[in-house]
Amino acid sequence: MAVAEAGASTIVVPLSSTSETHLEYLVRNTQSCVLRPYCFFVSWQGVLTLAYRGFPPALVSLKQQIGDFYQSLPKESPGSRWPKTSLAAVREGRRLTPAQLQRLNDICREQSGIFQAPGQVKAQAVLVDALSTVVYETRCLERVVSRRVVQLQQPADLSGASADEAARVQGVVAEADDDNYWFHASRDGNRDNHYRNPALGVTLVHELACFQQQQPSSTTQPPASAASGPRASSNSADGNTPKSTTLLSSNLPDSSTAAAPSTSSSSSSSLAQLQGSSGVWSAALPGIVSKFRAAVDAELPGLYAWFEEQSLHVTVRAIIV
Numbered sequence: 001m002a003v004a005e006a007g008a009s010t011i012v013v014p015l016s017s018t019s020e021t022h023l024e025y026l027v028r029n030t031q032s033c034v035l036r037p038y039c040f041f042v043s044w045q046g047v048l049t050l051a052y053r054g055f056p057p058a059l060v061s062l063k064q065q066i067g068d069f070y071q072s073l074p075k076e077s078p079g080s081r082w083p084k085t086s087l088a089a090v091r092e093g094r095r096l097t098p099a100q101l102q103r104l105n106d107i108c109r110e111q112s113g114i115f116q117a118p119g120q121v122k123a124q125a126v127l128v129d130a131l132s133t134v135v136y137e138t139r140c141l142e143r144v145v146s147r148r149v150v151q152l153q154q155p156a157d158l159s160g161a162s163a164d165e166a167a168r169v170q171g172v173v174a175e176a177d178d179d180n181y182w183f184h185a186s187r188d189g190n191r192d193n194h195y196r197n198p199a200l201g202v203t204l205v206h207e208l209a210c211f212q213q214q215q216p217s218s219t220t221q222p223p224a225s226a227a228s229g230p231r232a233s234s235n236s237a238d239g240n241t242p243k244s245t246t247l248l249s250s251n252l253p254d255s256s257t258a259a260a261p262s263t264s265s266s267s268s269s270s271l272a273q274l275q276g277s278s279g280v281w282s283a284a285l286p287g288i289v290s291k292f293r294a295a296v297d298a299e300l301p302g303l304y305a306w307f308e309e310q311s312l313h314v315t316v317r318a319i320i321v
Contacts, residue, residue, distance in 0.1 A: 023319075024150050026065050027131050027204070032156035033058040035083055035126040035206075035314060037285070039112035040292055041173050042104050043079075045190035046090040048296065048304065050289065052083040052126070052314070054161025054169050058152075059083075059128065059316055066204075066317050073319065080315045082169045085208065086140070087289065087312070088296075088304040089192040096186045096303075103299055105176055111292040123284035127156060128206045131316060135202050140195035141311040192305035202319040210282035211309040 020028070033056040041051045055063070067073065090096065096104070115124060130151050137143040160166075175181055286309070293306060 022069060023066065023133065023204070024148065026062060026069070027133075027150040027152070030062045030131075030152050031058040032127065032129040032152040032154055034156060034158055034160075035128055036121070036160065037115045037124050037126075037288075038169055039115060039173060040108040041084070042096075042101060042108060042176060042185055043084070043086075044184045045187055046096045046101075046104075046185050047086055047190055048088040048104075049084040049086050051169055051173055052085075054165030054167075055083050056128075056157065056161055056165075057159055058157055060162070060165060063317050073317075074321055077318065077321075080318055082172050083314050085312050085314055086195075086307065087293070088306040089190060089195055090303060091305050092191045092193045094191070094303055096182070098182045100300055100303070101182050101185050104296065107292070107295050107299060108176075111288075111295055114288055120284060122279045122281060124288065125281060126206070126208065126210075126285070126314070127281040128152065128314075129154070129156065130206070131204055132207050132313075133202065133204050133319070135200070137198055137200060138196050139199050139201065140307045141203075141205070141207075141313055142196065142308050143198075145200070195307065196305075201321050203315055203321075204317045204319060205313040205315050208282070208285075208312045208314070210285050211312050 035052040035056065038051045038053045041049050043049045063076070067076065114120065130149050133148045133150075134141060135145040135147070137145055161169075175184070296304060
């Protein structure tokens with residue numbers, strides 16, 4: 001047994017096998033789960049993100065266990081307390097104007113309507129069936145030194161985020177409606193060089209397999225090993241990964257006429273759709289992101305540097321920053 005001190009209490013945890021670290025042990029004993037997209041969002045410093053509806057219970061528990069056991073880890077930053085995928089950063093030397101921020105907010109609302117479309121739940125949802133501990137050379141993970149991929153427990157827990165987790169995301173997104181939000185969206189820092197210049201670190205992430213390869217057209221869900229993409233069995237030391245192929249969906253509804261994301265919960269109906277669907281996880285997501293990117297570039301050409309699709313991920317917990 002191993003003992004970790006947590007304040008005044010003592011946490012006793014079983015020792016993992018000698019062939020794996022305790023972090024890998026914690027990850028391996030975490031249940032597979034699902035992240036559901038919520039909306040596109042202009043984060044601080046103008047970073048464009050895809051926000052999810054909150055961390056599901058399995059990942060909340062894992063994050064807590066990591067923090068309890070590894071007392072020397074840096075305090076978790078606000079940015080990883082809500083699940084998101086960073087898509088693009090403002091180019092170096094540029095700054096958002098109030099008018100540009102307003103237009104971006106409009107585009108985010110227009111393009112996020114698709115996440116409310118009935119029958120699209122599984123095609124948009126991200127199946128988290130593996131996590132990667134990545135030693136990176138750049139913060140956007142476009143250059144990777146090594147990665148260790150650990151499969152999660154099956155079957156997947158399809159439960160949605162708790163009310164508290166959902167409220168956390170909704171609170172962050174609601175900041176964009178504040179009259180003073182331009183101050184945060186236009187502030188210095190987190191330009192494209194911040195993400196792409198050399199900066200060694202270690203992070204625990206879920207890498208978005210749907211952006212790694214062309215999704216199959218079959219309506220049958222592939223086995224877990226295939227659904228995890230080419231990185232699932234990777235333990236690469238050079239960080240080389242194949243170029244991604246974006247799935248462009250020609251049948252996406254016109255999100256400009258769809259409603260903006262609702263803050264009311266529809267988790268029970270969404271859960272039923274996930275349980276009753278036989279489609280491919282995340283099959284529609286690359287096309288939705290591609291459409292969002294095209295809308296931004298058409299309105300504000302040259303303002304944003306978009307991260308390589310093969311590097312897109314969701315951060316679960318930073319380890320060394």
